[in-house]
Amino acid sequence: MPDLWMPGARRLDVGDHAPTDGGPAKAIAHITWDRNATAAKPAALVPYETLTDYFGRNTAGRAAAPHLLWDPFTGRVTQFLPANSRSKSLADRAGGTRTNRAGSVVIQIEALFFPYCRVNNTTYARLVDTPCKGWAEVLAYVRSWGVPDVWPMGRPTDFVGRRNDATWRSAAGWFGHSHVPENDHQDPGTWPAFTGSPTTPAPKFEPFPGVSFFKIGRRSPVITAMGRRLVAEGCGKYREGPGPAWTDVDRQSYAAWQRRCNYTGAAADGIPGPTTWALLRVPRV
The missing domain is CATH 1.10.101 (Muramoyl-pentapeptide Carboxypeptidase; domain 1)
Structure with a gap:
């Protein structure tokens, strides 16, 4: 069985674990988007510790916690829930399409980023413009849970929502927040490319079918x-x-x-x- 907690990541368990429904293994790409900046008025990046405390210790933040908070500038990662639990970063209306639980795993990653954030006097318009430190380790962990290196609705290149309920229900792979039914967020805008092997070997064991x-x-x-x-x-x-x-x-x-x-x-x-x-x-x- 893969590791429930990512090796090398800080563990800050928020509790309230709950199972997923089974089905295609998914990963969801988010950005924290804590501030609204522009090219004319960039803003300083919110400190990593602030977001760690928000998701890990703040009541409202715990209610929206992802699995992983990833800092692409330093490579730091904090994990709030084990991989086999649903997390809470997606809207999920009662009686509608399942979102946070819609797979054998639904691993949600929040990248510490917003457009035109400023770090060490440099402004970054897109997530892919950052150093993306730690991405290889995050990707390896997601792969270990059987999530394939594919974007069923296309790799994000802009802040436009592209949602298809049938694809969401049936396909395994990576989805942006902008791809998930019942959600109106348009992030992540961009996301780093897959590195190393272009595909994930088929898992040795049957995923939980629900x-x-x-x-x-x-x-x-x-x-x-x-x-x-x-x-x-x-x-x-x-x-x-x-x-x-x-x-x-x-x-x-x-x-x-x-x-x-x-x-x-x-x-x-x-x-x-x-x-x-x-x-x-x-x-x-």
Whole structure:
């Protein structure tokens, strides 16, 4: 399982962890946009520590915290939530399209930047004009969670919203805040190019397919692969099989695995969740 917390990043856990829904792995690019500056009137960059305290300790900031705050001028990174939890940087209307939870992971990165910010007497109009220190490390961490090096709605080049609900629901990869349904922000404007390998190797293990996947009659090779892993862990209750259809025996077997993972009561009901699923390491099919 990849690291829940980015190696080398400062960890400032805001709590209130909650699972994602499963599905295509995503990363969301934001800029903090703390001040409105212009070419004629640039403004000093807001200190990194100010934003760290805002997201990590301020009540309003914690309610909108991303996974990562990245300083492209120094390479510093602070992480507020583990990668397998949803974060809160996207608007998500009740009953509408899921945003913060819409994937096996939805890793949200806030770059400390606004257009025409001034750092050490130099003004930066675009994020890609900054040194982008630490980008390789952030990208490597996002890749480790199976997010591919693609922009399904195009790499951001301006502050124009381009949103497509069907693409958002079905595609894995990187999205700008300007690409996400139910949101009206236009950032990040630009974002650094992918470095190193142009594609991410296919993950070795099946991403969590979501709670709704596990219902009586569901047929999938994923069910078979899961059952074989449960048998290998000594939790299988099967007399025949496992798979390819989800049955009550699968539920009994998975409940045994949940108890192995120290879950009890209603938390060991036999319906897979993202944490125990990641620990089971179901091979990719």
